[in-house]
Structure formats: C-alpha cells, structure tokens
Amino acid sequence: MRNKAAVALILLLPFTGCSLLLKGTTQQVTFTSEPSEAVFTIDGQKVRTPVTLSLAATDRRLVFNKEGCHEAVYELKTKTCPYFYLSLPLGVATGIDLLTGAWRELESESVHVQLRPMPGTSVERDVRVTSDPPGAAITIGGLSYGTTPAKFRLTWAASETAKEIELKLAGYVDLKIPLQWESPVANVKLAAKPESVVTKFESDPPGAEVWIDGVLAGPTPRSEKFDWSSEKASRKVEFRLEGYAAESKTLTKSIPHLSAGLKEMVERVTMKVESDPPGAALEVDGAGAGATPAEVGLDWSVKTKKRHAIRIVRAGYWPEEVLVDPGRKREPVTVRLRPLLPRFP
Helix, strand or coil, X not given: CHHHHHHHHHHHHHHHCHHHHHCCCXXXXXXXXXXXXXXXXXXXXXXECCEEEEEECCCEEEEEECCCECCXXXXXXXXXXXXXXXXXXXXXXXXXXXXXXXXXXXXXXXXXXXXXXXXXXXXXXXXXXXXXXCXXXXXXXXXXXXXXXXXXXXXXXXXXXXXXXXXXXXXXXXEEEEEECCCCEEEEECCECXXXXXXXXXXXXXXXXXXXXXXXXXXXXXXXXXXXXCCECCEEEEEECCCECCEEEEECCXXXXXXXXXXXXXXXXXXXXXXXXXCCEEEECCEEEEECCEEEEEEECCCCCCCEEEEEECCCECCEEEEECHHHCCCCEEEECCXXXXXXX
C-alpha cells in the first residue's frame, strides 16, 4: 500500500504542484503573549491570545493591545516554500503553485509578543531560575522565592528593565545577577568557596628554594597558606638547591606536609696525572688507579665529593701526595719524585 501511495504521489506532482500537494495553502500558527489576553486583529477578525489560527501565506503587520500596556507590533513575514523548488523543472506544477499561492509559506508557526506596562502600572511575568548545583536559595528584593530550580510569577513595574537575583548555597560563593525584562530566565553555575589549608615545606638538606607554580616562595623549612577551589585542584611545586638536582612534586589541598630528599649533582672530570720519572704507582682516594702517566676520572659534588687525594709511589723515591680541590679540578697534576738518598753511618 505504501508503494502504491508513493507512486500516486509522484504521478500527481506534474498536475497539482509540489508545494500545493505537499504543504497546502494554509498553515496553523499559534499566537501567545505576556501578559496573556492581548487583543489583535488578523484578516478582519479580532482575537485574543493564546490562540491558534489557520492562515494563508501572506505578509501581515499585527498590533497587540492590552489594557495598562503599551501596544506591541509583530511583522509576520512569508518566505519561499522549499517544496516550490521541486516543481520548477515540471512546468505545469510551477504554474499551479504560483496561482494558488502555495509557493509561499509563513516564516514562523509560533508568534510570541511581550507587552511592557504603561507608567504607573505593572504586569506579572513567568520567571525561571536554575543553578548548578541546584538547591540554592533565591532572594529578590529581600523576598524569598524558594530554591533552584524554580518557576514563579514576578511583578514588574513599568520603569523596571531588570531585577537583581541573589543566590545562596552552603559551600558556594554568594552570587548576585540581573534578571532582564526581555528574557526573565536565569541559568547560573555556582563557584565553590575556597578552602584555606596550611602546608609545610621541608627539604634534605634544608635551605632549598620552594617554587610554587613558577613563583619563588622562599627557602625551606617554611609554611604557606593556600586557598583551594574547584577551579584550582593542584599546584606544581619545585625544590631547587645549588649543586642538587631539582625535584618536582604535585601539591593538593589534602597534603599538609611536602618534603623533598634532594640528590647531589655529581660532575665527573678527567684529570691527567704525570710523574718524573714515570711508571710510579697511582692511588686516588686510597684506591689503585694504575701507573703514571694516566688519566683518571674524578667525581665532584657540593657536599660529599669536595676534595680528592692523589698519591704517587715509586721504588727508590719518596712517596708524594697531592690534594686537589675544586679550583684545580681541571688542571693536570705533574709530580717530580725525590730519590731516596742512602744513609751513611
């Protein structure tokens, strides 16, 4: 049956017009106003809002009136019906759409107007207030209007263009926003109140610089107070101390104590050691390191590796020991050995 109906529709298109067949020559239009019971005249008929009418597609200028309110004007316009473009290749169908007026349609099937009160008068309007999270207490002009989400009627004086709404919810920042006459709807997101927490920072060794989100706070040990909110869930903390590798940590409001065990930065420097005569046994910090001439690797740091002892020993010569400090760590060491002299009675 559906296939037969589709075939019949296709066969009728060239003779009836696409727009006429698919849409017809009238449309259902619903008219509403705020306040309601506004009177307007359309096609010679006086009606009141709310009302739904079957209308032909023609341009109209509608004037809405209500006692105590300024009149409101609405331009009901038409546009070309999309179905009309389907009939263009068919010739006869195009003519039928043009003759019947089916080639046009009204731009809107729902008309809503707002009438402002005249001086010295007032009107009631529907108001809707929601919040995220819900449950916020609503106060307007010192009067309570329940909690969000809420829908209620509010009286507006002729001179009022906006009303101030105050929202309060435990654990969240109080919020005041304007409610506009043109659109009496408020949808707001509440911000959580900041929570103050004190955090203690320590390091081993002490004296490390504490950098929080790229800003220097000072040396350890120290305590800092932070205001935490839902928008700021964590902070980046970095401990820095000369001669030690920087250490990064993440701070959250649940961490009251943050410490860092810093690791020394060790630098290895190759040093050339020679003796005259050569071939002497070489010791570095008490450990054998071959024979001269030799190149030895020495580790340097700011705390535990600040000096090295190099001992050179050769049979028939006095042993020699050289202490190397950081100022000489890149200089070669050359030692002239002194021969042992025989003892005479």
